[in-house]
Amino acid sequence: MAMQIIQKKPESLTDKEFTYCPGCTHGITHRLVAEVLDELGIREKTVTVGPVGCSVFAYQFFNTDATVAAHGRAPAVATGIKRARPDLCVFTYQGDGDLAAIGTAEIMHAANRGEKITTIFINNAIYGMTGGQMAPTTLLGMKTTTTPYGRNSNNDGYPIHVSEIIKETKGVAYLARVKVNTPQDVQKAKKAIKKAFLAQLKGIGFGMVEVLSTCPTNWGLDPVAALKWLDEHMVPEYPLGVFVDKVGDEQ
Amino acid sequence: MAMQIIQKKPESLTDKEFTYCPGCTHGITHRLVAEVLDELGIREKTVTVGPVGCSVFAYQFFNTDATVAAHGRAPAVATGIKRARPDLCVFTYQGDGDLAAIGTAEIMHAANRGEKITTIFINNAIYGMTGGQMAPTTLLGMKTTTTPYGRNSNNDGYPIHVSEIIKETKGVAYLARVKVNTPQDVQKAKKAIKKAFLAQLKGIGFGMVEVLSTCPTNWGLDPVAALKWLDEHMVPEYPLGVFVDKVGDEQ
Amino acid sequence: MAERVLVKGTEAIGEAAVRAGCRLFFGYPITPQNELPEYMSKRMPEVGGSFLQTESEVATINMVYGAACTGRRVMTSTSSPGFSLMQEGVSYMAGAELPAVLVNVVRGGPGLGDIQPAQGDYWQATKGGGHGDYKLIVLAPSTLQEAVDLIGLAFDLADEYRNPVIVLADGVIGQIMEPVTFPEFRDPDTLPKHDSWALQGAVGREKHVVTSFDIDPVVLEKMNFELVDKFERIESKEKRWEEYKLDDADVVITSFGTIGRISKSVVEKAREEGIKVGLFRPITLWPFPYERLEEIVKGKKLVLDVEMNMGQMLEDVKLAVKDNAPIAFYKRMGGMVPTPEEILNALKMELGR
């Protein structure tokens, strides 16, 4: 009898320690992306396009060629790379401030063009990096540093449903909303991420996964409580599901 | 027996002649908006926010206080006005380049905030003002000055369905797609425009009407043929309909 | 007598704006100025004003444009990359002659840079980061008290000249706490109404139009010439600066903002060592006080310009000094703030001591 490794840090991650807060699920999603790159064997032809947000250091974590886009513009940067080098695999990793606020036009049009890129969209209902301001995805009533009295739809608008919106563009080849707050969900999330990459690799179109994620620091919760809060508050507003799937089942 | 005027140029238009090409249906929609302002008696409390596009001169045509927003930013400008003066009625008038390309983020977020403004969105499948380049709404296969070989989804993406997308934001109180290429449709369009203003006046939320419109000049058609082309090509891609109606029926 | 209170720079600026009658704030988060929108999100509802977190800086500046169209006092705040995104809108506002106060809490650049204090946006602020011929009035505070005072001035100048005014700060000004005295609340009735042009609904009057364009170049040129006239008026009336121990000085340090305050320590320390140093600190970066500086430097041994950038104000200093005195330059960049000691060393090097 011997011990065999069944799970370990994927090759597509560098050794650099994540800069995320303790218990922040950004890290889980990083690992999932790296596992998918490993499994698809595409690390050496992948370019990571990091955002501005807590994941601004993503370029240090993924063991691929990488750049950091201006806040919100990762889909445009990825488009530039992909048009120049269609043989490369290009993905963006973006937060909800980055993608759903300042970067709204870029993500909508990348999706609508069916740009052959993949986007990992971290919805944590908050601006993490800048200290807990309202995100477009912040829930109604939620207190943030810029909604000190709670988000009020009359002044601040409504939580934005990115996936529901993006599904209305024709260039999308794969689109799903997942969460990463239980081991089971983590494994499901990985399947979705893999498909979002396959949408690109197979040349079908734009692939995106919206990942419901925690921000213990700015939610003011301990990491374990944050996992639970996600189920109780985020999921009812942002139902999980596969919105578009033109990739089909993997054999 | 005497002759009574039953239709004439509305008060909310100035005497300034439109700068549109002969037969361009921009003019029809201008008149409809003015008629609605007249009927609602709100000319004196209305501010027009013009776009950059062929309707850049809208500020001269509407007999209201008016400004011209930077290309695509009319919803932001309107938001600024409305937040400063909630007692005013503010509307934007925007083309498909203005609203659906460069101004994507601003219209999405104005809608999502339920900003109490009204938007008239002229979808003519082309950049009129700048000489007939592809718009996000240009049909597949359509030749424009920047799609000399016809719009190809693989390179240029797909016609974008603005109303279908915007309906997924929660702040919308009224949203419809109409056309103005027959007298009957023109009358229907007016009803929709009125409701989009009522959505604002009643404080329910954001109101928008997407108007399928002709561009005889850049479509390379005579004005009458353009009306027909609209039915034959635009309507199949952009089906008419009311997408959101929280205004209810007028008594 | 107004009380001295210990406040954070961003809050000092926010409260000063509220007291100046500003009831409209639009902003998008960016470090190191987040506490300003955060303060406003709390404060605006308290005073019956309106705070909106926007979807981007591009949206922000256009909302500011819209709000300014109504003639009401409006402010926004951002940091370097955000201000770059505002350039089109700023150019529109200047062209349409719209009053507003824009705060740029500068951070290390270019690009994403870092979030530490810097002065690399001097050119952008003073030479027009946007397209076309326009000028923004640029005020550079070096202490919180001055920041508070300049905010009030900024609103007044914006209204008087119908021109956007930048308050150019940096992470030091934004993040520190210092004691300040706030002015009284402005009586809303004393604020300019701008009834002659603002968009307020054409009730019983001709319509008003606010725009930055005319398709006819003959007309646009006229508009341009009028702007130039206005800028010349501002240049002749609104130059502001501080002179510190210049009377007997052999060496003139030129610096602005945070470096301006640090330079005062340099002056003291240098004098302790017997080097007669004085400070010329422009408060309005535009209009820049060329004439006064030219006067001052005549016969001096050295002008030492110190900045947290690669030498941006330096060009204005050169325009003023010409061949009247030798000019040296000491810089830190990337968010590094020089200490008085290192500046003094640089000064001594230049003097060959």
Added chain:
Amino acid sequence: MAERVLVKGTEAIGEAAVRAGCRLFFGYPITPQNELPEYMSKRMPEVGGSFLQTESEVATINMVYGAACTGRRVMTSTSSPGFSLMQEGVSYMAGAELPAVLVNVVRGGPGLGDIQPAQGDYWQATKGGGHGDYKLIVLAPSTLQEAVDLIGLAFDLADEYRNPVIVLADGVIGQIMEPVTFPEFRDPDTLPKHDSWALQGAVGREKHVVTSFDIDPVVLEKMNFELVDKFERIESKEKRWEEYKLDDADVVITSFGTIGRISKSVVEKAREEGIKVGLFRPITLWPFPYERLEEIVKGKKLVLDVEMNMGQMLEDVKLAVKDNAPIAFYKRMGGMVPTPEEILNALKMELGR
């Protein structure tokens, strides 16, 4: 011998780019440069390149950033308001040291302005319209032949220095047709590959990273200093200008681009009237040829700077001339192009004739 062909300015620029090996073009329509993206939309597929009409200028510049990350030659083109929207991205590109060619066909401003030829974006181009410390190499053609030649140079300089290069034109250059001679097509194998840093997939090598930031100010300052070194290298090596009939001149006209060509007629006409006028025309607006201009103006009766703006290059002229000669300025604005006759009149007024 290459053939002379009569082409439109925008097409001349486009074809010159294709011949320089550019196979990537991203652009958003804006008058007066629409014919350039239109030309590219036709031409790129013919040469196996890629043309994309973007959703906005903000997206454009970030696509250019992305494409430049791969080390391939990439170009965009816009006009004034569009260029303002690119400022954040431009600053990022300069910070990340990305080569690319950016064409700005300047129109009347500020704001929406008009669509006629103007030069009001000089400051924006030369002093950094974006935030932070960076410089763009700025080339200003005055004829179509020069535009063609400078496009090739622009790509080479961009690659050599890993820095964005602006070609600053105006509606005249963009819209006219003139005879030009095109260079041969560049052999793709002779183009720089940038293998040492470009993003191409980390096959059998360490990963490459392209970024404009470091959160640690100590490191960012180092990056900044390296940029400054590069800019100084460019300043020492890349200044370009034209001198025309300066040897015996009493009066020096300084002007660039379209006014540069018009000024040649002024020189001729003035000489017909016995006034010895010469022309100094900077071709690189940055780096600006200060030293040479300073040399030239010594002992001259007058320097007349002529621009289609409120006096932007004028500041650089002043920096060069200092007190060595009196400086006068003649301007048109808002899209108005001065005639040689009116410039000559202005000149005579200044000379008291």
Added chain:
Amino acid sequence: MPKVKGMIEINQERCKGCGLCISVCPTKVIEFSDSFNSKGYHPAEAKAMDKCIACSFCYHICPDVCITVYREIESA
């Protein structure tokens, strides 16, 4: 079937001769004028006014707001 009697007025100086009104008039009241207006267009002209039924179609479709429509009423 009682026929409604209508009448239209066309602002010929404002008209751009696009012909939309002509194309929608159910009773063919309108034709192009033979003369030019000062913009250089052949404006629309109501050549068979007696056929006008005041349906307002022409008004609705006219993009340049050139048309005023009248209807005969019992005088008050």
Added chain:
Amino acid sequence: MPKVKGMIEINQERCKGCGLCISVCPTKVIEFSDSFNSKGYHPAEAKAMDKCIACSFCYHICPDVCITVYREIESA
């Protein structure tokens, strides 16, 4: 019910002591260590390794990729 035998390794220097692994381990293998790591956190520690069933839950939920999971196999 044949019990799978597992084992985990925790990179304690990398660990941030968030406790997520502890919260999901079905057999309560993991607890916080009493000592600090050099970042100043109490890292996770597999205190009851014999209970490990190699379910990998801890691996899946660990946001800092600190955990390696082993499973006992028939030696080849």
Added chain:
Amino acid sequence: MTTRIIFAGFGGQGVMLMGQILSLAGMLEGKHVTWMPSYGPEMRGGTANCTVVMSDEEVASPVTEKAEVVVAMNIPSLLKFQDDVIPNGFLFINQSVIDRDSNRTDINVIKVPCNEIADELGNLKVSNMAMLGAVVGGTDIVSTDNLFKALEKKLGSKASMIEINKQAVMKGYELAKASLVK
């Protein structure tokens, strides 16, 4: 010597092409030439126009307020540009569309029935070439030889079209020559 020519008319009248062919002819003649269109929203509904400057020296400003020659293809163009002709300059009027006279008496006015000429030749589209011929006939600014070479170059492939265009040019040319003699 520098000659400035403004061509103006409706969008569809081939005004730009006239200017471009003349420029090309000028280039073949060894002259310095520039061609500059008016651009922008004016095109909508208003006039389209372009300016050709032809000179023995390098061309300074391609933009011009005054011109030696103005070609008006429709009424709005006539109204807009007739005052820009320098004294003793030339004004060419497309008589087929313009039913009125110029207000200028200090210049040479040449009326050309462009549409009729084209009609006669069986293709309305060549009416602009009739006008171009008239301009060259009236001013001798380039040789007909170079004009024909330029025309061939511009029209390129459609060899069939070249003949009829040349005929239109010659008709206009002769008409102008004749009207000058008068």
Added chain:
Amino acid sequence: MTTRIIFAGFGGQGVMLMGQILSLAGMLEGKHVTWMPSYGPEMRGGTANCTVVMSDEEVASPVTEKAEVVVAMNIPSLLKFQDDVIPNGFLFINQSVIDRDSNRTDINVIKVPCNEIADELGNLKVSNMAMLGAVVGGTDIVSTDNLFKALEKKLGSKASMIEINKQAVMKGYELAKASLVK
């Protein structure tokens, strides 16, 4: 005289508040003061810290590399800042959390069992006030009078809390005084 004090610790340890109260006390004392936080992504997972500069003259740079006083509330802070203390300066160590010694021998090191003090008083949250008291006790940079005034001002409404905070301050104060005597 200018004194620079760096307070450093975890986010939740009340580090910023300590600095602010000290600044306020300094202001009440009639001194020039500035308080400057470190900001940015460092806050994530790392240390939070702020710098107080207190001076008889106007404060020049609020940023500083060296300091007369460093307060380390946790291990990472100790590691990061202990080298910044000037010779003969002060290093305050939160003994409850930091189980190790400083590497410096040329400075005054004062260890304060903040949590224990707070625990004794029945509220863990006042451990930062114990430290603040120790700083004032160790350095006499402000009077306890002004310190208490500042404390009252900052804590404001919660009168109940003020007493226990003051007690924590005094415990720390006395402990520091005592440890200096040794």
